[in-house]
Amino acid sequence: MTELPLTVKRSIELLGLVLVAAVLYLGAGIIMPVLTAFFISLMLLPMFRFFCKRKIPESISIVICILLVAIFVGLVIWFLSSQIGMLVSDFPQIKKNVGEHLKSLSAWVSSISHYSTSEQVAFINKKSNDLMNTAGSLAGGAALTLGGIFAFVGLLPIYIYLMLFYKDILLRFIFMWFKPTDHPKVKDAIYETESIIKSYLMGLLIQITYMTVLLGGILLLLGIKHALLIGVIFAILNLIPYVGALIGNIIGVLLTLTSSTDLTPVITVLAVIAGVQFLDNNILMPRIVGSKVKINALFAILGVVVGGSLAGVSGMFLSMPIIAVLKIIFDRTEMFKQWGVLLGDERPTKSPMSFSVFRRKKNVPVKSGVEKG
Incomplete structure (x- = not known):
């Protein structure tokens, strides 16, 4: 059987990516x-x-x-x-x-612009009226979303x-x-996928628990109102790599602002979140989850964004497990090995532009990277 040209293979791979994205979006x-x-x-x-x-x-x-x-x-x-x-x-x-x-x-x-208080109030009222005018169409969409959630559950x-x-x-x-000769590789991939996904998901459950207890408990001791709510919201949003932590910080600040007219509690909340997150990222989570597939930060963020665009909130939460499974499959398939390299964070010790060995599809010396996912 004649082997397909490399350009044809790459074209088929890219076409497959587009088709997978279309199927995920439509279905x-x-x-x-x-x-x-x-x-x-x-x-x-x-x-x-x-x-x-x-x-x-x-x-x-x-x-x-x-x-x-x-x-x-x-x-x-x-x-x-x-x-x-x-x-x-x-x-x-x-x-x-x-x-x-x-x-x-x-x-x-008013102090930094020419807009007076009355002009600001008029602007806010105008935007509020515009928002109310679109409420009817949004309500229909919300009803459909609610129906989808019930169907999902x-x-x-x-x-x-x-x-x-x-x-x-x-x-x-x-x-x-697969051919019987490939069954040992398939078996290894299945075992590793099961081990990594179980470790990852159990680690996330443990992470939610200790993040809620640590963050909520410290804020409660410092006298911050709605401390436990801030803790549990941040812990859940932190499941979304990188993006979730930012949203969690914003929600924590907003909840603190609504419960106090002073800015000191806001600074306290941000400082405690930063401390707990540092502890989580560098000490607790690596020890709890242990050895797992390493995904580079670029594709972790891209996965969250693309997953959210294709499948909403559930796509954002599932993006990292899906990428981890794909990397396991790619690393064990000669045809797609380059995609496994692209998703991982195993950086070559030297530039592939200078040394031809670093351009080949085989294991090469790598630099240690940041473990995520």
Whole structure:
């Protein structure tokens, strides 16, 4: 069989990328629940095997695992609801504090520009009216989004049950795609994927817990209002690489501004978040997750942005596990090895422009990089 020219191979790869992106964009409502269920199923495998070793039937074992996940999610929702309820109960004070901040902001704008207070108020009223005029169309979109969320949540336990129940069929399907001589590599890739994804997801659960306790506890001791809410929101948003931490900082500042007219609590919140995040990134998370696939920062951020564009919030959260799985596959496939190099952070010790050995598809000496994902 005649081998295809290199340019044709690369063209097919790029065309495949475009087709995958198009499928994800058009079928996000179907694909994202399946992918989410796949990753949750991997995380539940040790628990499922534990119950099966105790002679509990497979179906009952799967149901127990799903119920435990539902209880955990219910506790998280209850905690968030209680914290948001406390925030709502402080609404009169929040309204007063926001008014004070707006007055200070208005005075500052007047001091650096020619806009008077009355002109600023007229501008805000005009924009508010424009916003209200578009509320009707947005409400329809919100209803569709809410319906999609309910469909997502409703399908998730069904997918998890079926994936765990039919896991052997799925594994056989994967092996049948490859020649028997390649089965040892496929087996190694499956084991490594399972190990890395379980380690990554369990690490994220542990990270959410200690980030909430550390951040919320320290802020609570320092007398910051809504400390636990700030802690849990930042911990959840921190699951989104790089971008989530920035959004978490902004929300923390906004919540602090609404509860106080002084800027000192804002500085305190930013300082505590910076300290806890440094501790998390450099000491706690590397030790908890351990050895895992290394993804460079450029493609971690690109993955979050592209995932959000193609599949919304779920795409942002799942971007890192998906990239990790792809890198495992690429590193073990000669045809796509260059894509594994592109996603990783194993930098050559010398420039490929100067040494031809660093341009080849084989292991080369690398510099240590920042581990993420």
